[in-house]
Amino acid sequence: MKKHNFGAGPCILPEEVFQKAAEAIIDYNNSGLSILEVSHRSEAFVEIIEEARDLALELLNLKDKGYQVLFLHGGASFQFVMIPYNLLETKAGYLHTGRWAGKAMKEAKKIGNIIEVGASTNKNFNYIPLIETSLENLDYLHLTSNNTVVGTQMKTFPITKTPLVVDMSSDIYSRILDYSQFDLIYAGAQKNVGTAGTTLVIVKEELLGKVSRSIPLIMDYQVLINNKSMYNTPPVFSIYTSLLNLKWLKKQGGIPAMQRMNSEKAKLLYNEIDSNPLFESTVPLKEHRSMMNATFILKDSALASKFAKLSLDSGIHGITGHRSVGGYRASMYNALPLSSVKALVDIMKELERIG
Numbered sequence: 001m002k003k004h005n006f007g008a009g010p011c012i013l014p015e016e017v018f019q020k021a022a023e024a025i026i027d028y029n030n031s032g033l034s035i036l037e038v039s040h041r042s043e044a045f046v047e048i049i050e051e052a053r054d055l056a057l058e059l060l061n062l063k064d065k066g067y068q069v070l071f072l073h074g075g076a077s078f079q080f081v082m083i084p085y086n087l088l089e090t091k092a093g094y095l096h097t098g099r100w101a102g103k104a105m106k107e108a109k110k111i112g113n114i115i116e117v118g119a120s121t122n123k124n125f126n127y128i129p130l131i132e133t134s135l136e137n138l139d140y141l142h143l144t145s146n147n148t149v150v151g152t153q154m155k156t157f158p159i160t161k162t163p164l165v166v167d168m169s170s171d172i173y174s175r176i177l178d179y180s181q182f183d184l185i186y187a188g189a190q191k192n193v194g195t196a197g198t199t200l201v202i203v204k205e206e207l208l209g210k211v212s213r214s215i216p217l218i219m220d221y222q223v224l225i226n227n228k229s230m231y232n233t234p235p236v237f238s239i240y241t242s243l244l245n246l247k248w249l250k251k252q253g254g255i256p257a258m259q260r261m262n263s264e265k266a267k268l269l270y271n272e273i274d275s276n277p278l279f280e281s282t283v284p285l286k287e288h289r290s291m292m293n294a295t296f297i298l299k300d301s302a303l304a305s306k307f308a309k310l311s312l313d314s315g316i317h318g319i320t321g322h323r324s325v326g327g328y329r330a331s332m333y334n335a336l337p338l339s340s341v342k343a344l345v346d347i348m349k350e351l352e353r354i355g
C-alpha cells in the first residue's frame, strides 16, 4: 500500500513522475538505452535539460527577464559556498531564520564580511525576525524563504535595491509570488523540483562578474552558464526527474493550482492542531507558519506511543520532527494529496477520542 509520505525531503513525488522515471530506467523513449546510460552530450539529454531549463523559468514567470538557469551538483549546501564566492566583494547581509540560514551564514563568513541583519535565535527560530539593520551598501541580502526544520515561512520580502538571494529549497513552486523581485533563487531539487542529486539555481546574469577574487571554474556561475550546466558531467537522472516533475506541475495548472491545493492542505492541518486539545503548534504566530512544513508537539508525551501506533496503522510516514528539535513535522509538498492530510487529521481526532 502506498504510504502517506510526509517526509521532509527526499519526499513524496507525483506517481506519474516515478512511473515515467521507472520506464526510462529500463528503456528511455524506445531508444534501446536506459536513461542511466545516455551521454550528457547526446541529443536526447540536451533536449531534456533545455526543456527543464525553459519550464523552470516559465512556471515562475521569469522568461525573458535576464535570468539564467543552472542544474548543479552539491545540493543547496554547496550554494552556501558558491554564492559568496561569486557575489561577495565588500559585505553581505544574512537573515538568521533557522538551521539552514545559519549554515549558509557560517560558510559565507569564511569567505568575507557578513552581517546578521536579524535573527530569531532567542526563541528557537519559531518566528520570522524583523530586519533591524540598514540594507544599504550590501552586495546582497540572503534569505531563507521557508525554514524546513522549524516550520516558519516568509510571507513578505524586503523592498530594497540590494540584490535578494533566496534559498527556496523547501517552498519553490508552491505559492504565487512575484519571483522577479529576487536576483538569485536556489533550491535543492529533492522537495518540489525532483529527486536528490541536482540543485536548481536561477540567477540574474547582470549580478555576475563583479567580484575581484579568482573563482574556481567549477564554482563560477558564469562558466557554468557558458557551459549550459555541462562544465562537467551533470546529474543526468536527477535532471530528468526534475523535468518530469516540472511537466506534471504545469499540467496541474502551475503555481496557482499548487497554491490553491497547498493552502487547503495547510488550513486543514493547522485547524486541527489549533483545535485539538492534545496538540500544539510550535509556531505561535499564525502568519509565520509554513504552508509546507507544519511543526507541532503532543502536549502530553505519554501519548506518543499511541500516536505512533495510529500513524503506523494508517500508513502515515515521515512525521517525526527534525532530530535537532524533536516533536512532529508534517511536510506537505506539492505532490502530497489532500487525502493524506485528511488521514493525518483523522488519527489526531482518533487520539483525542481514545485519549
Ligand code: PMP
Pocket: 009, 074, 075, 076, 077, 078, 100, 144, 146, 147, 148, 149, 167, 168, 169, 170, 188, 189
Ligand atoms: N536549505 C533548506 C531550506 C533546506 O531545507 C535544506 C535541506 N533540507 C538545505 C538547504 C540543504 O539542502 P541539501 O541537502 O540539498 O544541501
